Amino acid sequence: MARTPIEFRHNGRDQAIFVEEGSNLLDVLRRGVGDFAPKYGCGQGTCGCCTVLVDGEPHLSCLTLAETVAGRSIETTSGLGKGVELHPLQQAFMDNFAAQCGYCTPGMLMAAKSLLDHNPSPSRQEVVEAIAGNICRCTGYEPIIAAVLDASSRMSGRRSA
Amino acid sequence: MIEFRKDLFRDERDDNLNEIGKPTQRQDMVGHVTGRSPFYDDHAFEGLLHLRCLRSPHHHARLRSIEVRDAERSPGVHRVILAKDVPHNLNTLLSLMGFGLDDEPLISGGKVSYKGEPVAAVVAESERAAYDAIAKIRVSWEVLPHVLDVEDALKPGAVTVNDTYPGNTFTYHDKYDHQKLRFGDVEAAFRQADRVIEGRYQMSPIEQAPTETCGAIAAQENNGRFVCYTSTQALFFSLGTAAKLLNVPSNRLHFIGGTVGGGFGGKVDSLHEPMAILGCMLTGRPVKYMFDRAEEMQVGAPRGAERWYLKDAVGRDGRILGRQLTGYFDAGAYTRLSSYAIHKSTGHLPGPYTIPNVKSDVYCVFTNRTPSTAMRGFGITGVDFAIESHMDVVAHEIGMNPIEFRILNAYRDGDMKAHRRVAKNTALIECCQVVSEKANWPIRDDFRRMASSEGGGVGEAGRVPNYTATDQNGLVDTRNRGIKRRPGDPERPFSMPGTIPPRAEPARQPTPAPTYAGGGPLPGFAPTPGTGVRSEPRPSYAPSTTYSPQPVAPAASVASTQPTPASSAPPTPNRTGPNRFSSSVSGLRRR
Numbered sequence: 001m002a003r004t005p006i007e008f009r010h011n012g013r014d015q016a017i018f019v020e021e022g023s024n025l026l027d028v029l030r031r032g033v034g035d036f037a038p039k040y041g042c043g044q045g046t047c048g049c050c051t052v053l054v055d056g057e058p059h060l061s062c063l064t065l066a067e068t069v070a071g072r073s074i075e076t077t078s079g080l081g082k083g084v085e086l087h088p089l090q091q092a093f094m095d096n097f098a099a100q101c102g103y104c105t106p107g108m109l110m111a112a113k114s115l116l117d118h119n120p121s122p123s124r125q126e127v128v129e130a131i132a133g134n135i136c137r138c139t140g141y142e143p144i145i146a147a148v149l150d151a152s153s154r155m156s157g158r159r160s161a
Numbered sequence: 162m163i164e165f166r167k168d169l170f171r172d173e174r175d176d177n178l179n180e181i182g183k184p185t186q187r188q189d190m191v192g193h194v195t196g197r198s199p200f201y202d203d204h205a206f207e208g209l210l211h212l213r214c215l216r217s218p219h220h221h222a223r224l225r226s227i228e229v230r231d232a233e234r235s236p237g238v239h240r241v242i243l244a245k246d247v248p249h250n251l252n253t254l255l256s257l258m259g260f261g262l263d264d265e266p267l268i269s270g271g272k273v274s275y276k277g278e279p280v281a282a283v284v285a286e287s288e289r290a291a292y293d294a295i296a297k298i299r300v301s302w303e304v305l306p307h308v309l310d311v312e313d314a315l316k317p318g319a320v321t322v323n324d325t326y327p328g329n330t331f332t333y334h335d336k337y338d339h340q341k342l343r344f345g346d347v348e349a350a351f352r353q354a355d356r357v358i359e360g361r362y363q364m365s366p367i368e369q370a371p372t373e374t375c376g377a378i379a380a381q382e383n384n385g386r387f388v389c390y391t392s393t394q395a396l397f398f399s400l401g402t403a404a405k406l407l408n409v410p411s412n413r414l415h416f417i418g419g420t421v422g423g424g425f426g427g428k429v430d431s432l433h434e435p436m437a438i439l440g441c442m443l444t445g446r447p448v449k450y451m452f453d454r455a456e457e458m459q460v461g462a463p464r465g466a467e468r469w470y471l472k473d474a475v476g477r478d479g480r481i482l483g484r485q486l487t488g489y490f491d492a493g494a495y496t497r498l499s500s501y502a503i504h505k506s507t508g509h510l511p512g513p514y515t516i517p518n519v520k521s522d523v524y525c526v527f528t529n530r531t532p533s534t535a536m537r538g539f540g541i542t543g544v545d546f547a548i549e550s551h552m553d554v555v556a557h558e559i560g561m562n563p564i565e566f567r568i569l570n571a572y573r574d575g576d577m578k579a580h581r582r583v584a585k586n587t588a589l590i591e592c593c594q595v596v597s598e599k600a601n602w603p604i605r606d607d608f609r610r611m612a613s614s615e616g617g618g619v620g621e622a623g624r625v626p627n628y629t630a631t632d633q634n635g636l637v638d639t640r641n642r643g644i645k646r647r648p649g650d651p652e653r654p655f656s657m658p659g660t661i662p663p664r665a666e667p668a669r670q671p672t673p674a675p676t677y678a679g680g681g682p683l684p685g686f687a688p689t690p691g692t693g694v695r696s697e698p699r700p701s702y703a704p705s706t707t708y709s710p711q712p713v714a715p716a717a718s719v720a721s722t723q724p725t726p727a728s729s730a731p732p733t734p735n736r737t738g739p740n741r742f743s744s745s746v747s748g749l750r751r752r
Contacts (some may be wrong), residue, residue, distance in 0.1 A: 022289075036200075036204075037197070039373065040202070040374075041373065043453055047372055076196065079194035080196075086194065090195065091194075094194055097187075099190060099193040100187065101373075101421060103372045104372050105193045107194070114607070135493040137370060138423060
């Protein structure tokens with residue numbers, strides 16, 4: 001099968017890899033790059049577990065052809081935070097008990113990060129809409145909404161300080 | 162933010178616990194928020210192969226032949242696995258506890274009994290190569306008639322779903338085709354009752370639908386062992402099941418689990434671990450076997466459907482004198498955990514109420530549906546749906562406030578339950594009082610003042626009935642068509658085939674001691690002379706002045722077999738608006 005060499009930025013680092021034609025970004029990130037943070041949940045774009053940011057916009061990596069991200073910048077939950085220092089979103093998720101089984105969490109975090117990057121002070125309704133494409137089967141939505149709003153206020157506090 | 166028990170009950174609890182009631186961080190939380198929690202699929206392996214199954218497109222069919230040569234030659238294929246390659250290809254999950262007969266192959270080689278049952282597995286370099294090879298397997302099917310309804314499966318002449326259980330029912334205590342409960346005499350209660358009210362309730366199967374689909378990865382270790390990373394909820398179940406199906410000592414299997422991407426009961430069936438290890442044994446390469454989402458929905462075992470028939474004998478004062486239940490659990494094609502769910506549901510009967518006469522027959526029925534398994538309270542949820550729907554129906558029929566009706570019949574500390582254990586730490590009355598307040602559904606003052614700790618265990622409510630109705634020869638009757646006896650079992654004195662469900666009139670004779678379905682006399686209960694329906698003085702009922710009938714639960718069909726008593730006063734339809742209660746009704750007696 002034909003293989004295509006592609007380059008992209010992965011959490012701020014340059015990455016070059018061969019991809020099989022037709023392969024999706026989720027498989028390339030997990031089994032090619034070795035970044036296991038994005039998860040397979042449905043393979044058909046309904047659950048949001050595989051959400052990553054492509055040039056800052058949330059994308060469902062299971063439905064994204066790997067070739068299409070050549071030259072673009074990919075962010076995943078593995079790249080949140082710096083070293084041992086957690087990103088405010090991660091800290092807010094912890095403090096608000098916003099994860100149970102944890103399987104939807106990496107996708108939720110990327111959907112939430114995209115929201116806060118674009119809109120630092122979202123309303124509750126805007127948070128709900130931002131994570132509407134991400135299923136939490138443990139049904140822990142309320143703590144997740146609280147965590148995103150909490151992170152928003154923490155980050156605005158940091159900016160004003 | 163989050164309400165914690167210690168805050169909620171701070172006025173009511175004076176204990177000084179160090180951990181209980183305080184928020185404690187999950188030990189796996191850092192992994193969850195950094196995306197580093199080690200789910201089974203989050204491990205890198207050099208040369209990982211992928212396993213996919215060819216599945217039956219039919220509910221019920223015999224395999225005439227299976228042709229795999231083209232699949233074996235397909236690009237990237239390492240191995241095609243068939244039934245003959247499984248070392249010990251028959252198992253039942255609970256055989257590890259000695260409960261039930263082996264009835265399910267890992268890969269079917271003779272006939273398939275549900276849509277999606279695997280008949281071959283392909284191990285290949287990629288998922289896509291495995292899919293391509295699957296498409297090249299040629300199967301000749303002899304399609305058989307199928308049965309999808311539990312009661313149809315019990316009719317004479319129904320097709321046999323599962324050859325281990327030719328009568329389509331699980332075998333209890335080596336001889337019964339259902340699980341029985343007998344307590345008092347429901348027939349006498351029906352004769353004495355003011356009203357007899359029946360209902361039929363059906364709950365559908367429910368898929369657990371975890372976001373992480375079921376799966377496992379197996380690889381060789383350097384010491385002759387196989388390591389298996391798995392999504393299982395039941396690590397030792399899966400270990401024992403894999404050892405049995407693969408016929409290897411369990412100390413050659415190294416299972417790593419504990420990080421489960423949502424389970425809800427659907428990850429106990431241990432289908433993936435033995436298959437992945439077998440693939441690894443046959444190819445020498447690490448092998449991953451996982452459900453895709455379509456398989457998770459079609460093949461992954463759901464919570465089984467349940468059908469319940471309830472018949473209540475109700476007295477003039479609103480007390481339930483007797484309750485008869487017949488339950489049909491849809492196990493699907495194989496047992497898995499359904500047999501155990503029926504034990505749970507029978508122990509739960511007749512719900513959290515003190516009812517002096519109870520009769521129940523619960524069947525674990527095999528049909529050509531996807532095998533069902535555990536899910537959050539399975540064995541209880543379905544029968545509670547039936548019981549509580551029926552409570553609403555009965556309350557509506559007799560013109561009683563449904564919350565007051567529940568409190569009137571609620572069990573209290575010290576009451577004897579139908580499975581012959583004394584109720585302790587009961588709290589239904591307090592629950593009802595809180596519901597009344599939260600739902601703004603008023604109840605009469607005397608019901609607001611009642612407590613589960615008061616008035617229980619008085620007289621006959623506190624002991625086993627003097628008389629428990631059994632059938633011919635003091636035994637419970639049974640429908641024992643096609644029950645397999647184990648080799649060496651003596652002939653048992655049970656007959657009466659073909660009665661579905663049992664309808665035999667009980668012989669009126671004193672019993673030596675109360676018996677629990679299939680067991681012997683219960684220790685500690687001396688025989689007591691006397692027969693007849695017990696009736697215990699409990700608070701008498703008069704309709705609340707603040708109550709008006711509300712629409713009842715829609716799921717039931719109701720048949721009232723006795724006329725409405727003329728003396729029962731109609732409820733006064735003048736329920737007035739919001740009526741707040743003090744919040745102090747909850748939990749006070751818990752100190």
